[in-house]
Amino acid sequence: MDLTFFNEQIKKYERRIRAIEASPSSAFLKTNVELYRMELENLDRTLEAWKSGRPFAIMPGMEIFARIMGFYPWNYIAAGDRVTDPSRYLDAAIKAGYSDHSCDRTLTALGLLLRGEMPPPRLVVSMRFACEPERLTTVAAAKHSDALYYAIDNPLGWTYEALKYVTEQLWEIIGLAEKTIPGIQYDEDLLLEILHWTDESKKLVRQNYEMRKNVPCPIGPKDAFRLDYVRGSKRGVEHYERRLAEITERAEKGVGAIKEERLRVAWMATGPYSRDTFKILEEMGVSVPWFHYGGAASMYSVVPYGENEKRYGRKLKPMEKVAALAHFSGWAQTADYWIDPLITVCRELKIDAVVDFLQPGCVVTKGLKKIISTRVKNELGIPVLDLEGRQFFNSPAAQAEMNRRLAEFLELCIQNKEAGHPAALPEV
Numbered sequence: 001m002d003l004t005f006f007n008e009q010i011k012k013y014e015r016r017i018r019a020i021e022a023s024p025s026s027a028f029l030k031t032n033v034e035l036y037r038m039e040l041e042n043l044d045r046t047l048e049a050w051k052s053g054r055p056f057a058i059m060p061g062m063e064i065f066a067r068i069m070g071f072y073p074w075n076y077i078a079a080g081d082r083v084t085d086p087s088r089y090l091d092a093a094i095k096a097g098y099s100d101h102s103c104d105r106t107l108t109a110l111g112l113l114l115r116g117e118m119p120p121p122r123l124v125v126s127m128r129f130a131c132e133p134e135r136l137t138t139v140a141a142a143k144h145s146d147a148l149y150y151a152i153d154n155p156l157g158w159t160y161e162a163l164k165y166v167t168e169q170l171w172e173i174i175g176l177a178e179k180t181i182p183g184i185q186y187d188e189d190l191l192l193e194i195l196h197w198t199d200e201s202k203k204l205v206r207q208n209y210e211m212r213k214n215v216p217c218p219i220g221p222k223d224a225f226r227l228d229y230v231r232g233s234k235r236g237v238e239h240y241e242r243r244l245a246e247i248t249e250r251a252e253k254g255v256g257a258i259k260e261e262r263l264r265v266a267w268m269a270t271g272p273y274s275r276d277t278f279k280i281l282e283e284m285g286v287s288v289p290w291f292h293y294g295g296a297a298s299m300y301s302v303v304p305y306g307e308n309e310k311r312y313g314r315k316l317k318p319m320e321k322v323a324a325l326a327h328f329s330g331w332a333q334t335a336d337y338w339i340d341p342l343i344t345v346c347r348e349l350k351i352d353a354v355v356d357f358l359q360p361g362c363v364v365t366k367g368l369k370k371i372i373s374t375r376v377k378n379e380l381g382i383p384v385l386d387l388e389g390r391q392f393f394n395s396p397a398a399q400a401e402m403n404r405r406l407a408e409f410l411e412l413c414i415q416n417k418e419a420g421h422p423a424a425l426p427e428v
Helices: 004-022 032-052 063-067 076-081 086-095 104-114 132-145 160-180 188-211 234-253 275-284 308-312 318-327 335-348 369-380 396-418
Strands: 056-058 121-127 148-152 263-269 286-292 353-358 384-388
Touching: 004 032, 032 234, 056 132, 063 188, 063 318, 076 104, 076 132, 086 104, 104 132, 121 132, 121 160, 132 148, 148 160, 160 318, 188 234, 188 318, 263 335, 263 396, 275 286, 275 396, 286 335, 308 318, 335 369, 353 369, 353 396, 369 384, 384 396
Parallel strands: 056 121, 121 148, 263 286, 263 353, 353 384
Antiparallel strands: none
16 A cells, blocks of 8 residues: 555645635635645545455446445546646556557546556446447456456446446446445435435536526636536535525626736647646636536536436436436547537637637547537637647656647637637637
8 A cells, every 4th residue: 555646635635725715816716725625535435445444346437336336436547637747647547558649537546546546446337438448447446456346237328228228237236336345335315425426416507507697707727627526415405505695796896817818718628737827828818617427417507408407308317317427428439529518618608719728548439529610610600729749747848848739729819819719719
């Protein structure tokens, strides 16, 4: 058990809390302090679970499913996002024979496991995404942990028949886990409790979306990339109520997170991880009301798909609701499921431009770039920047070049918007 990663995370959150309390900034929500304290508590609980030998599970997007069986859910990919020294983990994965020409965040997650800095899982569950490296890194995690592995066959189309098929597979996973892993037992009462708080928190998340329609945007770029994951607990909902109250107060007073909002951007697929990139956005007056990731449309109940009952045409049973959380991802469907919500969001949030940012390993999603840019320009009359980069750059020059292209695009967009010619925005 190597606690390097956990100790670094604890120090990071403690440092952030001190910084916010010492020098509050409108670019960040004050309730972030509470969020960071909750993260610290979660790190403590995770360490205790690891030390006590509780079985861990890796199930991207299905942490609720892990909890109702008695597993401790580990957010494998998110851990890869948060490492302090990425080279340490990239090197570990590459040394084990994995290619470095892929998605950094999947390799750093695997590196954490290979170095013994994360709890090894007893169960790994994955499904088909357009994010193929993410699926493959869960396969690698199962291999190196000797864990039980189950690949969900996730069909195309948000139909009830498809949902029923996924639900049947979830029951099969429960049966396999109960038979093979000591201490695992499905708890329906816990499921009902989690679903209750999940439903309550989704209402708040939707209200968060409504607040983003305000100009200027009350949420800063960094907070826009802080994904509003549904927290299936009473405390999580109470925290989110306070978070929403702060955002609503800003919106009602006309206070924006950016000092002078000059441009509103929708950012697609992969978030920027460089401090320099965020600095560019903030200093140029660029808000990011929307981060378009795989589950964004579902999380914020964006039409044309909306809630479960509208999507599937009936009221869902408890396990079907779990399956719906797993089944609903724009990265696991055809192009329209990914692009239609983007078009809707751009209209509703008054978006001026789109940044489509992908890493080298995002092979399938790259194939959508031409479709995205064509539809966005034809239907909305706004430009799309095709931007490629790494989460963790190997050289300062590469990072600087990506940021140069981004800043040049944003400046041209601002100039055209302020000149009153948004339809003439440049193609970059």
